[in-house]
Amino acid sequence: MRIGPFPLTRILDRGAWVFLALLAAFSVLVPLANLLVPPTSPFHVSTYAVALFGKYLCYALLALSIDLIWGYAGILSLGHGAFFALGGYAMGMYLMRQIGTRGVYADPVRPDFMVFLNWPELPWYWYGFDMFWFAALMVLLVPGLLAFVFGWFAFRSRVTGVYLSIITQALTYALMLGFFRNNFGFGGNNGLTDFKDILGFNVQADGTRAALFFSSCVALALGFFICRALVTSKYGKVLIAVRDAEARTRFLGYRVESYKLFAFTLSACMAGVAGALYVPQVGIINPSEFAPANSIEAVIWVAVGGRGTLTGAVLGAVLVNYGKTFFTTGLLAPYWLFVLGGLFIGVTLLLPRGIIGTLQHWWDERRSAKPEPSEAPQTGAAPLTNPHPAE
Numbered sequence: 259m260r261i262g263p264f265p266l267t268r269i270l271d272r273g274a275w276v277f278l279a280l281l282a283a284f285s286v287l288v289p290l291a292n293l294l295v296p297p298t299s300p301f302h303v304s305t306y307a308v309a310l311f312g313k314y315l316c317y318a319l320l321a322l323s324i325d326l327i328w329g330y331a332g333i334l335s336l337g338h339g340a341f342f343a344l345g346g347y348a349m350g351m352y353l354m355r356q357i358g359t360r361g362v363y364a365d366p367v368r369p370d371f372m373v374f375l376n377w378p379e380l381p382w383y384w385y386g387f388d389m390f391w392f393a394a395l396m397v398l399l400v401p402g403l404l405a406f407v408f409g410w411f412a413f414r415s416r417v418t419g420v421y422l423s424i425i426t427q428a429l430t431y432a433l434m435l436g437f438f439r440n441n442f443g444f445g446g447n448n449g450l451t452d453f454k455d456i457l458g459f460n461v462q463a464d465g466t467r468a469a470l471f472f473s474s475c476v477a478l479a480l481g482f483f484i485c486r487a488l489v490t491s492k493y494g495k496v497l498i499a500v501r502d503a504e505a506r507t508r509f510l511g512y513r514v515e516s517y518k519l520f521a522f523t524l525s526a527c528m529a530g531v532a533g534a535l536y537v538p539q540v541g542i543i544n545p546s547e548f549a550p551a552n553s554i555e556a557v558i559w560v561a562v563g564g565r566g567t568l569t570g571a572v573l574g575a576v577l578v579n580y581g582k583t584f585f586t587t588g589l590l591a592p593y594w595l596f597v598l599g600g601l602f603i604g605v606t607l608l609l610p611r612g613i614i615g616t617l618q619h620w621w622d623e624r625r626s627a628k629p630e631p632s633e634a635p636q637t638g639a640a641p642l643t644n645p646h647p648a649e
Contacts, residue, residue, distance in 0.1 A: 263607075265382055268307075268490060269487050269490050269574050270483075270486060271281070273568070274486055274568075275467055276570070276585070277569050278303075278479055278482070278483075281475055281478065281479050282475075283483075284475060285427075285471070285472050285475030285476070285479075286472075286568075288303055288307075288308060288311060288468075288471060289308070289468035289469075289471060289472055290306075291303040292305060292308050292378040292464060292467075292468055293464060293465065293468055295367070295562050298388055303626065304648075305464050305467050308464075308467050308468060309425070309467055309470075309471075309539050309540070311471060312467070312471040312474045312535070312538060312539040312585065313370075313475075313536060313539055313579075314480050314575065314576050314577075314579050314580070315474035315475060315535075316474055316533070316539070316573040317532070317536075317556070317559070317575040317576075318478055318533050318538035318571070318572040318576055319477055319478050319481050319529075319531065319532035319558050320338065320342050320391055320502055320529050320532040320533075320556055320575070321476070321525070321556055321559045321561050321563070321571040321572060321574060321575035322481050322482060322485060322568060322571050322572060323338065323341075323481070323525040323527065323528035323529045323532070323565070323572070323590075324338050324525070324529075324556055324557060324559075324560050324571065324573035325485075325526075325560045325567070325568055326485050326488070326521060326525050326528070326568075327518075327521050327522055328557070328565055329562060329565035329566030329567065329568075329571070330489050330494060330497045330498055330521070330566060331497045331500055331501050331517070331518055331521045331522075332500065332501035333417075333422065333518060333521070333522060334419075334420075334557070335422075335423070335426045335522075335525075335553070335557075336423045336424070336426050336427040336525070336550065336553050336554055336557065337426030337427050337428075337429045337430035337431075337550070338426075338525070338529050338553050339430050339547060339548060339549065339550070339552040339553035339556065340401075340426075340429055340430035340433050340548055341401035341404070341405060341525075341526040341533070341555075342529045342530070342533040342536070342546045342547065342552075343430075343433070343437075343534055343536040343543070344400050344401045344404065344528025344530060344533065344546035344594060345398075345529065345531060345532065345533030345534055346402070346533035346534060346536055346537040346543040346613075347365045347437075347444060347450065347533075347544075348393055348396040348397045348400055348451075348530070348534060349385075349393060349397060349533070349534035349537045349538065350450035350534075350537050350543040351384060351387040351396075351444075351450065352387045352388070352389075352390060352392075352456075353392035353454075353455075353461070353537070353538060354386050354387075354450050355384070355454060355455070355617070356368045356388070356453070356455045356545060357370075357386040357396045357453070357454050357455075360454055361373075361452070365381070367379075367380050367634070368380055368392060368580070369445075369450070369511070370424060370452070371445045371448065372445070373592065375440055377443070381443045383443070384443070386632075387407065390456075393534075394534075397530050397534040398478070398527045398530060398531070398532065399530060399531075401526040401529060401530035402523050402524075402526055402527045402530070404526065405522050405523045405525070405526030405531070406519065406522075408426075408522075408524045409518065409519045409522040409523060410519060412425060413514075413515040413518045413519055413522075414515050416515075418504065423608060425464050426553075427550045427553065427600075430549075430550055430553055430590045431548070431550050432500045433548045434545050434546075434548030434549055434550075435573050437545035437548060438545045443618050444545075445544070446545075447482075447544065447545065447546060448538075449542055449543050449544025449545060450537075450540060450543050450544070450548075450553070450635060451542040451543075451544075452540070453537075453538060453541060456470075456538050461541070463537050465488075467539070468495065470535065470538055470539050472537075473535060474539070475533045477479075477531055477532070477535055477573070479583060480570070481528050481531070483570075484524075484528075485568050486523035486568065488524075489568070489579055493639070494632070496512055496517055497517055497521060499512075500512075502516060521597070526540070531632050532579055533547070555578075555598070556575075557626075558574075558578065558598065558601070558602045559571065559574040559578050559579075560574055560575075560577040560579065560612075561574070561602065561605055561606070561612060562574035562578055562601065562602070562613065563577070563612050563613055563614055564577070564606050564611055564612025564613055564614035564615030564616065564618075565612060565615070565617065567614040567615055568613065568620065569614055570612050570613060570614030570615060573613060573614060574612065574613070577613075578598070578601070581597065582594060582598075585597055599649060603615075608613055
């Protein structure tokens with residue numbers, strides 16, 4: 259089969275180029291404003307703000323992964339927080355192995371919580387996490403493998419709609435209960451924390467924070483490009499067909515299960531990368547990240563920004579989490595859940611397409627309503643006939 263050229267302009271439209279340009283500028287200006295601009299300057303960005311923005315970018319990558327399967331394949335996952343948390347735990351295990359003798363109990367191999375719980379030796383599933391390349395591989399492999407196995411059984415059994423959503427929610431809830439147990443070997447309720455180094459650099463240093471922020475920007479840009487490449491290809495057209503008419507697509511001869519399984523697995527890997535970048539910037543990972551409420555909140559981000567737009571998922575994640583930061587401080591803290599619920603209801607009723615989706619719909623209608631340019635006015639001369647009439 260001959261594959262024709264696939265130009266970059268086909269993958270990235272004008273809006274995508276604008277988004278990537280803004281993200282590139284953001285990835286450079288924020289670290290420079292933190293490292294080079296003096297703290298007394300109004301243009302200085304504090305280290306706390308750099309870590310906060312980095313957390314927003316990780317959430318944006320998680321929202322992007324949800325938009326890929328919900329907005330384009332019609333798969334509403336209420337358990338994507340599980341893949342996010344698994345990627346975070348994989349990175350957390352690497353960071354814990356880097357502590358070594360600097361821990362409270364100064365054990366060169368076992369983390370402090372294992373010494374405290376009288377674990378005689380390091381469990382076998384912790385082997386290899388003292389090497390960054392192995393931890394990075396597990397960040398992709400563990401969420402991807404779980405999503406592949408789960409999707410294999412779910413999609414081959416043709417579980418769809420609300421039933422699939424409930425099963426994904428049950429999956430993340432079961433993992434949360436398991437990771438809360440101390441005998442799982444992942445720190446129990448306290449999780450993994452007190453990180454020291456990453457690749458030999460102090461995780462608390464300003465330069466390391468700036469590097470992690472830049473890495474989050476790169477990961478988000480790469481994830482966005484991969485999603486755009488998929489949804490603008492023939493594969494993406496089939497995904498949309500599966501979303502809109504799965505039975506018809508299957509009757510046309512497409513293996514619907516394979517298309518959905520690939521998208522679901524890729525989405526889980528993206529969520530795992532988001533979790534891995536989230537942990538060193540936040541400084542902790544515990545079983546609360548598996549909570550079903552976190553996965554539902556991530557779906558709200560996508561709904562607010564506009565599902566099926568990719569850029570809307572990113573915008574929704576940033577806006578909602580900025581609102582969460584604002585409303586959960588001071589006197590407004592008890593009312594955040596009411597605000598979040600009201601936001602979701604308001605978007606569902608007033609902006610069913612989300613922010614970006616509504617803007618795109620308004621722009622398309624405005625362009626289609628423009629009158630076509632009128633023909634050139636005729637002069638006194640006779641109109642020019644076809645200079646090359648058919649013989």
